[in-house]
Amino acid sequence: MPLAHTDKTYEAELKDLRDKLLSMGAKVEMAISRSVRSVTERDSELAQKVKDSEREINRLEVEIDDSCRRILALRQPAASDLRFITTALKIVTDLERMGDLAVNIAQRAFDLNQAPPLRPFPDLTKLADLAQEQLKKALDAFVESDVQKAEEVMKGDDLLDAIYKRLFNELLTFMMEDVKNIRRTNALMFVAKHLERLGDHVTNVAEMVIYMVRGTDIRHPRSRELEQISRK
Amino acid sequence: MTAEPQAQIAVRKLSAFFRTTRALKDVNLDALPRNVLAVIGPSGCGKSTFLRCLNRMHELVPGATISGQVLIDGEDIYAREIDPVLLRRRVGMVFQRPNPFPTMSVFENVASGLKLNGIRTRYADQVEKSLKRAALWDEVKDRLGESALSLSGGQQQRLCIARALAVEPEVLLMDEPASALDPIATARIEELIRELRERYTIVIVTHNMQQAARVSDWTAFFYMGELVECGRTEQVFTNPKESRTEDYVTGKFG
Numbered sequence: 001m002p003l004a005h006t007d008k009t010y011e012a013e014l015k016d017l018r019d020k021l022l023s024m025g026a027k028v029e030m031a032i033s034r035s036v037r038s039v040t041e042r043d044s045e046l047a048q049k050v051k052d053s054e055r056e057i058n059r060l061e062v063e064i065d066d067s068c069r070r071i072l073a074l075r076q077p078a079a080s081d082l083r084f085i086t087t088a089l090k091i092v093t094d095l096e097r098m099g100d101l102a103v104n105i106a107q108r109a110f111d112l113n114q115a116p117p118l119r120p121f122p123d124l125t126k127l128a129d130l131a132q133e134q135l136k137k138a139l140d141a142f143v144e145s146d147v148q149k150a151e152e153v154m155k156g157d158d159l160l161d162a163i164y165k166r167l168f169n170e171l172l173t174f175m176m177e178d179v180k181n182i183r184r185t186n187a188l189m190f191v192a193k194h195l196e197r198l199g200d201h202v203t204n205v206a207e208m209v210i211y212m213v214r215g216t217d218i219r220h221p222r223s224r225e226l227e228q229i230s231r232k
Numbered sequence: 233m234t235a236e237p238q239a240q241i242a243v244r245k246l247s248a249f250f251r252t253t254r255a256l257k258d259v260n261l262d263a264l265p266r267n268v269l270a271v272i273g274p275s276g277c278g279k280s281t282f283l284r285c286l287n288r289m290h291e292l293v294p295g296a297t298i299s300g301q302v303l304i305d306g307e308d309i310y311a312r313e314i315d316p317v318l319l320r321r322r323v324g325m326v327f328q329r330p331n332p333f334p335t336m337s338v339f340e341n342v343a344s345g346l347k348l349n350g351i352r353t354r355y356a357d358q359v360e361k362s363l364k365r366a367a368l369w370d371e372v373k374d375r376l377g378e379s380a381l382s383l384s385g386g387q388q389q390r391l392c393i394a395r396a397l398a399v400e401p402e403v404l405l406m407d408e409p410a411s412a413l414d415p416i417a418t419a420r421i422e423e424l425i426r427e428l429r430e431r432y433t434i435v436i437v438t439h440n441m442q443q444a445a446r447v448s449d450w451t452a453f454f455y456m457g458e459l460v461e462c463g464r465t466e467q468v469f470t471n472p473k474e475s476r477t478e479d480y481v482t483g484k485f486g
Contacts, residue, residue: 003484010483076442078469078481215471 010075014084017067021088021095024060025139027053028095031102032135032198036128038109039191042117047106057099064092080212087212091142094201098135101194101201108187108194118174118184123167124192130160131195131202138205145213153206157199164196239303240265240433241286241403246300248281248290255281257457258300263403263450268425268434270448270465272441274480277454279437283405286435287323288316304403321349324396328408330388332380332395339376341391345399358398365431366394367424386417390424397428404428406436410443422447441481445469453477 005011031053038047068089071077077085134156141149168189175185207219239262248256256278263269271279284290285298288309302309309319332341342359345351359376363369368390372383380391389409396404406425410418425434425447438444444451445465452462453476461474472478479485 003479005483006485007483075483078441078445078483079472079478081482082470 010071013067013071013075014081017064017071017085017088020060020064020067021092022139022143024057024064024092024095025142027057027060028098028102029132029135029139031057031099032105033132035102035105035109036132036195038106039112039188040125040128042109042113044110044113047109047113050102050106054099054103057096061092061096064088068092083212083215087142087208090208091205094204098198098201101198105191105194108191112184112187115184118181118188121167121170121188123163123170124188127160127163127167127192127195130156130163131198134160134199134202138202138209141206141209142212145209147210147213150206150209150213154203157203160196160199164192164199167192238264240305241435242301242303242306243282243286244301244303246282246285246298246302248278248285248298249296250293251295255457256285256298259454259459261452261459261462263433263435265433266429266431267450268429268436268448269450269452269462270444271435271437271452271454272439272444272480273454273460274485275439276456278457279454280407282454283325283407283435283437286403286405287320287325289320289325291316317349321345321399322401323403323405324399324401325405325407326389326393326396326409329412330385330392332383332388332391334379334381336380337377338372338380338383338391341380342394342398345395349399351399359394362394362398363391365397365428366390367420367427368394384417386413386420389413389417389421393421393424393428397432401432403433403435406434408438409436411439418443441469453480455480 005014031050034046034053035050037043038050068085071085075081134153137149137156138153140146141153171185171189171192175182211217241261241263243259243261246256246259246261247254259278259282261269271282273279281290285302286304286309290296290298298310304319304323308314309323333344336344339355339359342362343355346353346355346358360369360373363372368387371387372391375382380388383391389412393404393409409425410421413421422443425436428434429449436444436447448465450462451465451468453460453468453472453474455476461468461472461477463473467473468477469481472481
């Protein structure tokens with residue numbers, strides 16, 4: 001059992017911030033899941049729920065930013081607390097963007113659901129499943145401070161990108177077969193693109209979890225190598 | 233901190249005792265020239281005792297002894313031939329409460345160390361230089377003859393720094409130098425520490441972790457008489473190696 005802070009109010013403030021992040025993460029997870037289903041199950045009511053949840057997600061972003069600023073100004077956090085606060089400040093932006101992507105997907109569902117259905121694309125389901133799995137794993141990694149899970153998420157993103165590329169080409173071919181498909185297939189392409197972007201934000205969260213736990217920044221190793229070479 | 237050849241202060245297996253009580257346990261620590269080393273830790277962790285071992289003030293307490301070595305510029309300061317009074321000229325000290333000599337003027341306070349040490353020099357030049365280095369000259373140049381007690385607390389503390397600098401020390405020890413000062417006076421002292429770092433090796437003991445973070449290059453964390461960790465200040469405050477350091481800097485004990 002790790003020690004608690006001597007200052008109980010501070011301890012409570014940190015816990016409150018963590019709870020807010022978890023609550024925001026859960027809401028984003030729900031929004032993404034509903035947005036995907038609003039496309040796959042042609043459910044515009046769900047799409048509407050996604051749109052309605054955006055306001056709540058945005059409100060949490062503002063609240064979390066505010067809590068972080070307060071703690072930075074009043075508590076001067078150090079060491080793991082400091083890394084937790086900086087992580088919170090960064091992942092809150094990614095979470096908010098994920099919420100936006102859910103809304104974007106829901107928006108496409110409204111369009112798609114008004115038109116006759118297209119044939120199923122198994123890769124789209126695969127992409128959606130993997131994206132959600134990645135999101136869940138990244139949030140778990142954050143909650144449990146689990147570096148191994150975060151690393152798995154980072155590896156998983158390559159697979160996500162590969163499926164996206166394959167699906168994109170399939171949709172492109174399908175589009176070319178019949179001009180009547182273009183509008184609806186284009187909407188699906190957007191959905192796929194949003195899921196692929198979701199994966200990038202999820203990866204950002206995973207990278208920050210590694211920073212939070214280990215204190216080492218693993219982002220952009222290549223560009224830092226180049227910088228070191230140019231300094232020499 | 234293993235750059236032994238360049239260390240200005242090298243502490244080796246230093247233990248300090250008050251009669252049978254061991255206040256410091258086998259401390260090994262280096263301070264690099266023209267660097268600021270901050271010593272942090274909860275009350276009673278031995279940080280002030282550590283500082284007082286560096287200019288042999290610890291032994292002034294009845295029953296106080298040490299074992300181990302303190303080398304300054306490679307020279308063992310506890311060697312038989314070392315005169316503690318001369319040593320304290322090389323290793324200046326500033327205390328928690330400003331302690332100017334109350335019956336002396338501003339000028340006499342700064343010159344006192346020179347006189348006591350029998351240093352023959354043009355006092356006026358040396359006093360001006362020291363007051364300038366202590367960032368006090370502009371505020372007191374027209375009132376050098378006034379009592380030192382007419383100065384504000386922050387000015388008195390800088391006067392004490394000027395007094396320590398007048399005898400041209402190599403090392404400056406500071407024991408909570410800003411804890412009795414208001415935030416602006418504290419900021420001046422901290423700014424001064426950064427300036428002094430250009431010329432002197434500074435070891436500062438502070439309760440104020442943010443102050444340690446602001447002014448120092450290296451931070452050493454003491455706990456129950458032991459050196460737990462010493463590292464680059466940035467590293468100690470963002471990613472300490474030891475869990476006891478982590479718990480202390482995040483406010484979990486102490």
